Amino acid sequence: MTRKQYHNQLRKLKEDTITMGNIAKDNVLGATISLKDHDPELAKKVIEAGSDIDELYAQIEDTCFALLALQQPMARDLRMIGAILKINIDVERIGDIAFEIAKITIATLEENHIKPLVDIPRMAEICSEMLASSMEAFENSDDRLARKIAKRDNEVDALFDQVRRELITYMIEDPKTIKNASHLTFVARYLERCGDHITNICESIVYMATGERTDLN
Amino acid sequence: MVSGKKMSINQEVIEISVKDLNLWYDENHALIDIEIEIPKNRITALIGPSGCGKTTFIRCLDRMNDLIPGTVTKGEILVNGGDITRRDVDVVSLRKKIGMVFQKPNPFPSSIFENIAYGPRIHGENNKERLTEIVEESLKRAALWDEVKDRLNLSALSLSGGQQQRLCIARTLAVEPDIILFDEPCSALDPISTSKIEDLMVELRKRYTIVIVTHNMQQAARVSDYTAFFLNGELIEFDETRKLFKTPREKSTEDYITGRFG
Secondary structure, rough: OOOHHHHHHHHHHHHHHHHHHHHHHHHHHHHHHHHOOHHHHHHHHHHHHHHHHHHHHHHHHHHHHHHHHOOOOOOOHHHHHHHHHHHHHHHHHHHHHHHHHHHHHHHHOOOOOOOOOOOHHHHHHHHHHHHHHHHHHHHOHHHHHHHHHHHHHHHHHHHHHHHHHHHHHHHHHHHHHHHHHHHHHHHHHHHHHHHHHHHHHHHHHHHHHHHHOOOOO | OOOOOHHHHHHHHOEEEEEEEEEEEEHHHHEEEEEEEEOOOOEEEEEOOOOOOHHHHHHHEEEEEEHOOEEEEEEEEEEEEEEEOOOOHHHHHHHHHHEEEOOOOOOOOOEEHHHHHHHHHHOOOHHHHHHHHHHHHHHHHHOHHHHOOOOOOEEEEHOOOHHHHHHHHHHHOOOOOOEEEEEOOOOOOOOHHHHHHHHHHHHOOOOEEEEEEEOOOHHHHHHHOEEEEEEOOOOEEEEEEHHHOOOOOHHHHHHHHOOOOO
């Protein structure tokens, strides 16, 4: 190893990206559970952890730019930094999604949900599993795993359609459900977007591993 | 390992075709089974760690290794269909067609004008007007004319290092070569002179075929169209520069360009 300092920075950058991904994963699941259980404490934790994500986001971006400017990375290092710059944005957006869901928890503390939440928490679970696996695929530059993970976005999309249809039915039948149902529609939509961001992350991982651009949507 | 196989790419016109080239310095087998086709009007960069054979290789292309006792060369280097390794090749006219620019600028201790006029004159051009034209044209092509046109009679040694290097390039251009070899042309220059030479090379590739040896990988990545990676006397990988630096095929190429050895 001839460029010790540089390779240490690359390793740290990779670790930070995984740390941030895992925080975002916990936040999406935590925010959705806080909504399901009307748990303001859990929602506040998610909101606080959001600032950790913002800090890591800025730090990762700064490191990427510094490495590009100062070290002129090549080949797999260059592809990794390019991928991280994109993954960083997707993870930050997922963090925002968790933050928004946690805010809805706080806003709906006094509301009874129109029905016990099952499909929405299921969407969050799938997203959190996908995000956890995508961090594993990222760590190991595993493009096959990344492609496999992206396929699960279909499950999230299917659940979103189902939840939306169900909520529309509730709203048509009883306008008093509109307030809560529209909150829940937003949450479902947020989680559907979360799946899309994870698919983007998987595309970045495929690029990082192979240099190939791919559309996994 | 891809060496030993012919390496040619795309639908390029080939200027130099190297077949099964081996070279020994006494017992030291410095180049092993090199096969490469260097495209016309392109910049081909040779990279690799010290002692990998890249300078030895570029020196084969204008028979500079002939000057080192104990050197044995086998194989073919075809330029315009003719094998330049043959004993009966006239190296003086060969070096007119294949010019070389060295690591350190080495102008003759004479005027700027004489530095450029020297080559054409020893190749038989004695017409003063024609020589003046050649000097102007060569200095223009080497992007030095505007800086020296009012002082052509000053000593070349009064120029800055970067200017001297461009003068050496102009001197090479004056004898109308087809191919220009650059052996680490910027390693003795400051960053601004370096970018001038790099811009110049990109300009020159429209008329000439360029082969450059460089230790500066970023320079290879910036200026060249094709890159060849040498290691321990073998040609490991040859590809389009953007491919080689983004997605190299060989692990040793990847390890070298990412600084994991070398």
